[in-house]
Amino acid sequence: MSTQKCRHGCLHTLFCIFLRVLRRLHLISRNFYRRYCSCGLKLVAISFNHDSASLSGDAMNIRKNFTQTVAVPEWTAGETLPADSPAAYAINETQGRTITIKAKFIVSSNSVTKAQVRARGGGVLGQLDPQTITLANGVSVPEFLSFELRDHLIGADGINVEDITWEWEFRCCGGSKWEPLATTRHRIYVVLEEPKLPWKQQPASDTQIPWTEALDYACVWAAGQQNQVDAATAITKQINANLGLVYDNVSGAPFYEPQPLCDKFELTQFLAYLTNGTGLGNIVNCMDCATITTTFSNLVGCDLHASKMGSGFALTPFRGIGSAVFACPGFGCSFSYHEVAWTGGHGNADPLFDACLRVDGDTNPWGPPHSEIFCVNIPFSTNPGAPLPLAVPFNAQSYKERLCTNDAAGIGSCNPIGPWPSSSNGRRPVK
């Protein structure tokens, strides 16, 4: 690459156009062209989350996991894997706003003061339009230059995770030909809106900042979903049907909320289970399912909380997580309590999501044949004060009536309670 002084002006531009024609005719070498019509511009860093106080004009605060942060700038020269350069965007907060990234450049010659830069590709973030940058003393001015994401598609496909590639190009020294600058790869997460508790955005160094290792799963499970109900539905179904989890039929004990307080969610252990089948294993109870559903749903912008019902009620057969058939648990046809991912104020009319089991969805949920439905976005009870037993056919899409026996010991004894006192209002912090 040329290190001699760059020339400027119209004559030099014409000279470079002439050299470019000669280059196209293979009458001069690439190095010869670069010697007179190029400069040693280098891309050294890209920052997606350049304002940790905001998530409307840039990426949100994220970290890799409980112990590892994501350094900003997220990309520095030498990084080649998309996962090593992650960024996450919230559809709701960025909608209609100008979104920018920032990039830093250096040049080998202090005499170079201008250059043009663009990037092709970019997937969901789109290409970067050509932009003239200023350099002084070999470094871009300001050090990190803003590039507006004019062609981004954030929100077009709903929740998403995508590995993108930018092919950066530049031209300077009057050169008329775009030349390769760098190829950068990034993992881009798109969620509905700012993640809800237990996830936080502030302080930026907090361990409850969204983890990319959790986003890697949540954004796949809820891929393409455009609203909170559909996202929570997709995540609930995924947990119930596709993760290999099975119900603790012998005691109904929690595994992923540490005793005795059950005040946290062992997300690090659960991710280990998802990744390699270890962690605390695949046996779960309702508290686990409610907490997993809440944590992953809220990560993509839903607003659920784990909340109890009870206490002590009789069950009609259901299809427990990991089971192939409708039956009572191995410990009998009653729950001491039950916990689900609930919306609103966990009242009778508030819809809930229960990944722990599927209920009978037909007109007689208290007897065979059983026609299963996922418990997604289903009100706890549409008619909580109705005299018992309820009449058949029963057509209401109402949760507790389909979970409990049709009598005072079942439906009559199952009522909303609220979150466990030590559970941070049903949004257990992750660890």
Place this chain on the structure above:
Amino acid sequence: MSEKFSEEAYRERVKQNYDFYQWANHTKEGDSNVRITGFVLPPAGTIFSVVEKEDLSPSSRQDRVTRYICESPPSRRIITTIFECKSVNEAHETLIDVVMTYMAPKLPKCEATNLTVGDICFGSHGDQNLSVIFARFNILSEIKSATPGPTSVDEFAKAVDSLILTQYRTTQPG
């Protein structure tokens, strides 16, 4: 209904379910003043090896809570939580704290499956104990199989109980 009232009433119901007042504050050996401190599982025992150990947040009833992830041949994963409680009585109250989080309204006593460990012990439903919770002195142990399959944790529970008893007996004067 108030949340506080609900929790207290629920706790009392759980105690009744487990006949708490029949066994609370009783020990089979020594007395209710026995207090074992610094009990830990060895990295490797005769029937298990510890692959991960983590201190958990105690409540006001415990001095220390430690969770061990153990592996037992051929490839069983067993989650064991050791609660070092402030007294025998607090160990028994902690047992209630823990079973309150179980969805099963009641667990069978271990004697029902011929398992004799601890001062008080509850197993799991079914032909074999896939989980066990027992208190020995002020130490509460919760042992759960994290690997599906009908393999009992009885031998593991006996090994843990034996370690507790050994520590107790070797620290007795005379």
